[in-house]
Amino acid sequence: MVDVTSSAPAAETAPPRKASLPYLGKAGDFALAMIVPGLLLLLWYVATTQRWTRLIPTPAETAEYMVDFAFGGIYDDAFSATLHIHLIASMSRVYGGFLLAAMVALPLGLLIGRIPLARKTLDPFFQLMRPIPVTAWLPLSMILFGLGAKSAFSLVFLGAFYPILLNTIFGVKNVDPKLFEAASMLGCRGNAQFFRVVLPAALPSIFTGLRLGLGLAWFVIVVGEMTGVPQGLGAVIMDGRTLSRTELVICGMIIIGIVGYLSDRIVMMIGNHLLRWSPTHHG
Amino acid sequence: MAETETLSAPLPIIDIRNVSKTFWLGEQKIEALSGANLEIRKGEFICLIGASGCGKSTLLRIMAGFEQPSSGEALMWGKPITEPGPSRGMVFQDYALFPWLTVRNNIAFGPKSQGRSTGEVKDICDRFIEMVGLQKFANAYPHQLSGGMRQRVAIARVLANDAELVLMDEPFGALDAMTRERLQDELLEIWERTKLTVVFVTHAIEEAIFLADRVVVMSPGPGRIDSDNRLTLPRPRDVASPEFNEIRRDLSARLHSHHGKKAA
Numbered sequence: 001m002v003d004v005t006s007s008a009p010a011a012e013t014a015p016p017r018k019a020s021l022p023y024l025g026k027a028g029d030f031a032l033a034m035i036v037p038g039l040l041l042l043l044w045y046v047a048t049t050q051r052w053t054r055l056i057p058t059p060a061e062t063a064e065y066m067v068d069f070a071f072g073g074i075y076d077d078a079f080s081a082t083l084h085i086h087l088i089a090s091m092s093r094v095y096g097g098f099l100l101a102a103m104v105a106l107p108l109g110l111l112i113g114r115i116p117l118a119r120k121t122l123d124p125f126f127q128l129m130r131p132i133p134v135t136a137w138l139p140l141s142m143i144l145f146g147l148g149a150k151s152a153f154s155l156v157f158l159g160a161f162y163p164i165l166l167n168t169i170f171g172v173k174n175v176d177p178k179l180f181e182a183a184s185m186l187g188c189r190g191n192a193q194f195f196r197v198v199l200p201a202a203l204p205s206i207f208t209g210l211r212l213g214l215g216l217a218w219f220v221i222v223v224g225e226m227t228g229v230p231q232g233l234g235a236v237i238m239d240g241r242t243l244s245r246t247e248l249v250i251c252g253m254i255i256i257g258i259v260g261y262l263s264d265r266i267v268m269m270i271g272n273h274l275l276r277w278s279p280t281h282h283g
Numbered sequence: 284m285a286e287t288e289t290l291s292a293p294l295p296i297i298d299i300r301n302v303s304k305t306f307w308l309g310e311q312k313i314e315a316l317s318g319a320n321l322e323i324r325k326g327e328f329i330c331l332i333g334a335s336g337c338g339k340s341t342l343l344r345i346m347a348g349f350e351q352p353s354s355g356e357a358l359m360w361g362k363p364i365t366e367p368g369p370s371r372g373m374v375f376q377d378y379a380l381f382p383w384l385t386v387r388n389n390i391a392f393g394p395k396s397q398g399r400s401t402g403e404v405k406d407i408c409d410r411f412i413e414m415v416g417l418q419k420f421a422n423a424y425p426h427q428l429s430g431g432m433r434q435r436v437a438i439a440r441v442l443a444n445d446a447e448l449v450l451m452d453e454p455f456g457a458l459d460a461m462t463r464e465r466l467q468d469e470l471l472e473i474w475e476r477t478k479l480t481v482v483f484v485t486h487a488i489e490e491a492i493f494l495a496d497r498v499v500v501m502s503p504g505p506g507r508i509d510s511d512n513r514l515t516l517p518r519p520r521d522v523a524s525p526e527f528n529e530i531r532r533d534l535s536a537r538l539h540s541h542h543g544k545k546a547a
Contacts, residue, residue, distance in 0.1 A: 178379040181349055185367040186393035186444050196392075200383040277383045279426035 057247040065247040066254070079236070079248060087255065089231035090221055093149065094263075097156025097224075098217040102210060105161050109168025109209075114198065126165065134159045134220045142227050152224030152232065159220035160213035167212065171205025172198055204278050207271045214267055218260035294361050296448060296480050297323040297346055302355035304341050304506075314505030315341040318355070321499065321508060323482065325447075328474055330495035331484045333538065338506020339484045343450050346482060347373045359448070369393060372441025374451040378433045380425040386436050387412065387421045393444030411439040414473065431462035438470070442477070451483045455490070467493060471518070488538065492530050493520050500537050510537055 024032070041059060048058040057065070068074035072081030111118040112126075134155055145151040175198055183189070183197045225234025233252045240248030299321040306313045316338035323329055331339040344350045345357050348367040357364045359371070367373075380389050387408050394404045412421050415435035425433055434454055441449055455463040471494065474481055485491050491498045492514065500509045512534065516526055 176379070178375055178377065179381060181347075181367065181373065182375070182379040182381070183392070183396075185347060185349075185369070185371065185373050186440065187369040187396040188392070189366075192396070196396075197381070200381070203383070277385075277424040277426070279382075 055246055057250070062247050062250050066251050069248070069251050079239075083255070086231050086233050086236050086252075087259065089149075089229070089235075090225065090233040090256075091259070093152050093156055093224065093232065094214075094217045094221050097153050098160045098214050100153075101157045101160035101213060101217075102164055105164035105209075105213075106168055106206070109165045109206075110172055110198075110202075112165075113169040113172025113202070114194070123169075126162075130162050130166075134216075135223050138223060138227065147228035149229050151227040152221070152229055152234070155220050155224035155227075156217045159216040163212035163216060164206075164209040167205045167209025168202065171202030171209075174205070175201040204275055204280070207275060211264065211267050211271065215260065215264060218256060218263065221256070293324075295322040296325045296360060297321070297482070298356075298358040298361070299342070299346075300356040300358070302342070302345060302352040302357055304338070304345065304350060305353045316345075316352075317505035317507045319506075319508050321511070323480060325480055326478050328471075328481045328494055328496045329483065330491035330498045331482065331501060332486065332488065332491045332498055332534070333501030333506075333509075334486065334503055336503035336506065337501040338503070339501050340452055341506065342501075343373075343452055343482060343484050346448070347371055347450050349373075369397060369444045370446060371448045371450060372444055372446030374434070374437045374441055374449065374454045376453040376456050378425070378430075378437050380433055380436055380440070382425050385422050385424055386417055386428070389425070389436055390439050390443045393440060397444070407443050411443040414442070415439045415469070429462070430458050431466055434458065434466060435469075438473070442473070442479075446479075448480045448482065451481065453484055453486065456485070463490075470494070488531055488534050489522060492516070492527060492534065493522060498534060500534065502538075512537075 044056075045059050047053060048056055064074060068076075068080050070081070070083040074080070108122070112122050113119070137155060137158055141151045141154050145154050179197050179201060180193060183193050188196055221232070222234035222237055225232040226238055229235050233256050237249050237252040240246065240252065299319055302316060302319045303314070304316040306315055315336075319338070319342060321342075331342060333339050341350065345352055346359075346364065348364045348371065351365070364371075381392065384392065390408050390411055391404050394407050399407070408421075412418055415438060417432060417435060417439070420428060420432060425436065428436070437454070438449075455466055458466065467490065470481075473479070481494075483491075483494060495514060498512045498514060500512065501507065502509045512530075514530065516530065520527060
């Protein structure tokens, strides 16, 4: 048998990966990705220097303010050199709320996906609560948790909770039944299948849920920090609005965009490593 | 029908006694298998053949323990088959490998489930990876392999688990002709070497004649066993020989006879 297979023709080995067309290399990919942001920047520049609007600062002014916001030494006002304080405040809420959401949503999702009794009891409730937008919870969460960090934290939690829960349920419910048969004929039965079949099989969906959840956590942070917290990127944006300091608003937006993107890339990198076995899960 | 055995004959590895299986599809009752009788001796290579809906897969799944008979008995070494177990390994048409495990760890799944030590598991894996010739792919994931290689892993996975009886549900049905022929040769070689008992479901007459000691012909509506044909053709079998062709013609006639009946 060994002899037979060692002389196996090329047809039996996996085909080589198709190269994407046209292939421009990493620099080319980067250049393509920069076209739309570059055009947007140009539009911004033209619109503000041609005085189409007087309420929005020019890109150069914004960049200057960004440096002051981060390091100080230019305007030296209340917001100079405070970026790190706001960033840490927001990140702790985003990751704190996200982790808490994951800690609650993952076990709940596994339970609802695997145990019919849990599904019948809990699923209708969550289906009913899910369409309520996070923003609609704002007044109630301010009453329940007061004005401040706890309220922001609870909104981030709510925002991240549903994508994690729903994707976990989906992943656990949609394990290929053949894999259960394969496991049971190999001597792995009952509860042992949970860790050796259900969990790994559901991992791609769970990961999608975590990624969406973290994205939404960044999404709701501005709303969460509208609840009267003194620090945080959302608070900076709200302060910028009340003080009519548009450059502050834009700086806050850019930083949330960049940090949210980097945080998503990190999750993707972890996912690509853990899910390297999955042909469909690469981003 | 299997020939009647004398009382002194040794216990058959598989004894199917008057087994029927009915399913309900809504209000409709479907008789997948009706009054099947089949005895399988240790070391035999059996092919179940028939058109779709003849109950060949149902019969195989009953032997595996995935399904229970609606009536009758399915026995292994004289004891009823109540659930799937390591002594009966199934090879599925769509492989059913664990996509998150490497070739090595797919093969290790069974031995690990049985609580073998790490060292034992490693030795077993090495042996069976070599048997199916996948040394170079031991650390590859299933999606990186071709269909033929995946099916080799599925076979090794079952053998590594000490299965005495290997149940194969159209295992080579999704493969191209060349890969299929090579895997047939390899399967026969493994079977001769390991003295396994194999029950092999197929709808290809030629495949059945090439592989089997006994070809069991089944027919649909309701699914039942039509005839049990012992092949005495010497191995290795030549698919181009007149003897092979004669058997093919004979089995083909048996397979298609019920079509006529149905149409009438």
